[in-house]
Amino acid sequence: MDLLEHQGKHLLIDGGLRVPRGQVVTSPEAARDAASALGGRVVCKAQVATGKRGKAGAVRLVDGPEEAASFVSELLGRDIAGHLVETVLVEEAVPIARELYVAVLDDPTSKCPTVLFSTQGGMDIEEVSASHPDSLHRVSVDVREGLTGAQAAELIATAGISGAAAPALATALEQLYAVYAAVDAALVEVNPLVLTDTDEVAALDAKVTIDPGSVPRQQALLDDLPGGRPKVLSTDLESRGRDLGLQYIELDGDVGVLANGAGLTMTTLDAVAHFDGEAANFLEIGGDAYTKATPALELVLSNPRVRSLLVNFCGAFARTDVMAEGVVAAIEELRPTLPISFTIHGTGEREAIQLVRDRLGIEPHDLMDDAVREAVDAARAASNSGEELAR
Numbered sequence: 001m002d003l004l005e006h007q008g009k010h011l012l013i014d015g016g017l018r019v020p021r022g023q024v025v026t027s028p029e030a031a032r033d034a035a036s037a038l039g040g041r042v043v044c045k046a047q048v049a050t051g052k053r054g055k056a057g058a059v060r061l062v063d064g065p066e067e068a069a070s071f072v073s074e075l076l077g078r079d080i081a082g083h084l085v086e087t088v089l090v091e092e093a094v095p096i097a098r099e100l101y102v103a104v105l106d107d108p109t110s111k112c113p114t115v116l117f118s119t120q121g122g123m124d125i126e127e128v129s130a131s132h133p134d135s136l137h138r139v140s141v142d143v144r145e146g147l148t149g150a151q152a153a154e155l156i157a158t159a160g161i162s163g164a165a166a167p168a169l170a171t172a173l174e175q176l177y178a179v180y181a182a183v184d185a186a187l188v189e190v191n192p193l194v195l196t197d198t199d200e201v202a203a204l205d206a207k208v209t210i211d212p213g214s215v216p217r218q219q220a221l222l223d224d225l226p227g228g229r230p231k232v233l234s235t236d237l238e239s240r241g242r243d244l245g246l247q248y249i250e251l252d253g254d255v256g257v258l259a260n261g262a263g264l265t266m267t268t269l270d271a272v273a274h275f276d277g278e279a280a281n282f283l284e285i286g287g288d289a290y291t292k293a294t295p296a297l298e299l300v301l302s303n304p305r306v307r308s309l310l311v312n313f314c315g316a317f318a319r320t321d322v323m324a325e326g327v328v329a330a331i332e333e334l335r336p337t338l339p340i341s342f343t344i345h346g347t348g349e350r351e352a353i354q355l356v357r358d359r360l361g362i363e364p365h366d367l368m369d370d371a372v373r374e375a376v377d378a379a380r381a382a383s384n385s386g387e388e389l390a391r
Contacts, residue, residue, distance in 0.1 A: 035090055
């Protein structure tokens, strides 16, 4: 769940950080009034949940109220990377002595929160970090202790910053980590974090992503955000899955996947990638979701990119024969013509395998790798032939 910039800054203010004075507007007239109240020279920024707004021409420093009104008139209603501009943040211009970059994020490599800091802040941080990896400094954080003052100070020193600005920057890092932890964020990024000409620290941007798994316990925070709850960005198929009570995530590949349990489903996606394929979706039908096999299969097949179907069941407490019965019935009802590969192991596997043989005429693979290879090869063959498979 991505927050808009002004919503992220609301959280930063609560965390003790300085952000520029600003006002969210929805009309050119309001932009004119806001710019006048903020001293005339302001920055106008489209409020859309996407990056690279500057390169898209959606951020501009203007020199007065009339220019602010004109630019906001251009912005409102524009499409920025698939997002419609409905609001614009008008902020006071801040005297910048130095631009920096900082982020606190979930790091799958270290399996703990990581704080990133760079002296190369600005729009092209990805390119800068790729071409000058030594400019990006990091520290892994023990979640039981949080980011300590000593860690923050060492990170600033490692980046080569000393003098009066160093303690203020270290404090800002601690505050940003505290915000990250308090709101169950997956990411808190400020680019740029700036030093002013008086060595004050200010956050000129804010990108905050709330971990979707924490949304139920962050209800009060989300309800209190200025501008209301952020929109949950999802595709049409993901919205359909949510309405059905299914955990469906649309991906970019062409191998449709049905598996039971989140762990097995993730393993299946990894196996597809290992054999040079691309999965079309994450969709697990474990627990009571096996009763929704027909709408689940219909959801997978509704993706026009899907060229093959991979079914992977492994049961312990869950019975594979019960899950297989649901999927076999769904296949019989929907009658897809695309290639289908099965692998089944665990409780009830003999009955499940025989069920698939007898009713579908498909021989499940003993090894998951063989089923994955078959599904990947089938999708590749269909894609290479340019064939549009009937659903």
